[in-house]
Amino acid sequence: MGSTVVTLCNLHNKCQHVSASPIMSIPELVCPAGNLPSLKTAVDNGADWVYMGLKDETNARNFAGLNFDAASAREGLRYAHAAGAKMLLAINTFPQGQAAPRWQRAIDNAAELGIDAVILADAGLMRYAARHHPQLRLHLSVQTSATNYEAINFYHEHFGISRAVLPRVLSLAQVADVVKNTPVPIEVFGFGSLCVMVEGRCALSSYVTGESPNTRGVCSPAKAVRWERNGDILDARLNGILIDRYAAGENAGYPTLCKGRFDVDEETYYAIEEPSSLNAMALLPEMANIGITAIKIEGRQRSPAYVAAVTRIWRAAIDAYAQNPARFSVHADWSSGLARVAEGQQHTLGAYHRKWK
């Protein structure tokens, strides 16, 4: 944690010019629901929004045993609304060729169910939704890769999007610049597994396995993973490609292909990214100051226990901030609580902190 404190100081200094004219808003909390128990626990622990996906390739967490059918979606919606929370349906993969009708049916169903908003990535689907369900609220998925206000404003002009989720590539100063130059409320990631690449523009997973977030809603899919033990050595392979090799006593992690150790110029290291996850809680005041509308928690593939812990802690942090913005600091028990459920051993501020780049 020592190094985090140092980098934060740098970041505070760096960002002072950003918050010259504070807008002061309290960000909403958007939490993941991989299934009905997760959804209920997210709502119970204070999520303002819960987001979920259907049991098919129309969403970017198309994992076995995960997601909702019509009955559980209906029950989830009833539960969320009864508690004053809202529900989002992620339809954030890209239909290929002439396959759009299946995704369009998902949009029709969302509108019929009374889902509060759909998260879309594909422009053709946005056009369909705007034409056929003009009352349905549209959120721009992170998979849309809209990293600048020209792009976001374009989607706004054409499809009337109500919110945009930013890819995890911008520094906080750049996020502030986007917020200043768009009428579209902005949502950013606050916590969870970290994509190093611009979301929606990464084909690394399909290069290795044939399936990517854009095409199948998966990254480094479990069915392509193979563990091989040779004496004390444990190899993690993805469709045969060695993603990492662990010596005795080393903690082995899931072989997400951008988070392994590779050789570059005879040097073996985490050439793309360490197996770390994002935790931007310390930036909550800056996020509020620059006018961020909502903070998103990653992790529809995680357990209800994860959802409960992360939602509870972020709710407490946002409420503490709202009560007394000037005195906000990250409590030690929040940090340790988040560390217990985080993937990997390390936390990072990711691209919000310029030095990460």
Place this chain on the structure above:
Amino acid sequence: MKLSLGPVLYYWTREATMQFYAGVADSGVDIVYLGEVVCSRRHNLRLDDWLGLARDLTANGKQVVLSSQALIESESDLKTLRRIAANGDFTVEANEMGAVRLLAGRVPFVAGPHLNIYNNETLAWFAELGAIRYVLPLELARDTLRELQASRPAAMQGEVFVYGRMPLAFSARCFTARHHDLPKDDCQFRCLDDADGLALRTRDKEPFLTLNGIQTQSALVYDLSDSIEELRRFEVDVVRISPQSRNMPEIIASFRERCAGRPGTSLEGLRVAPPCNGYWYGLPGMEYRTAH
């Protein structure tokens, strides 16, 4: 079927770049995409230099298209983008939606490979916006291309990336600077050291990826040279080859022959790495299947 040369994705010295395009002027390519697509810090050629090159190549009978940067993060990126969009002389290839906003309804444009045109509905929207050509996203298979081509809007041209290391991902992080333990803001332009990118191997020494600044490419060279007839049957208008630092005249000549329906000379020994073509067949992109 026309032959295009994609933008140089690597960072070369000014001299090397100028020399490269002097060769391109006399080559058999019909269309040349110019500009810095990967990193705004690269400055051996400024926009005015690219425009000068564009005029020279046009004088040599090439159609020139200016390619926009694939990842726009800052106001200064947008400033350059606005100048490219408003250049007035040359068609622009939009590589993200900010560029599309600046071009749509104003001038005809090319919808680049990073715009995620995966289906016919999205393609139809791009036609309404004024796109005259779309480039198939790299990870899509021939079956998808067939469907897109079969229902493509009137006058919409199709272009397919058929040769070169594939740009697979973009990040805010510079992996070349990271390798040299340098901050991105003080990268010392170390990507100049690697004319074809920096090789990343697995720990069992298998070539896997290529680091090119903020871009990650395949280690293998995508090669659809044996599928040109099939592309013609799909009524693809343009096939694109992506520059590498050596053997380009021979590679261009081979594709020129193939585009004319003749068997081109073999690319064996000309590629910077072994071939792959898995995406074309709906397989993992790194795989290779012989066409015959």
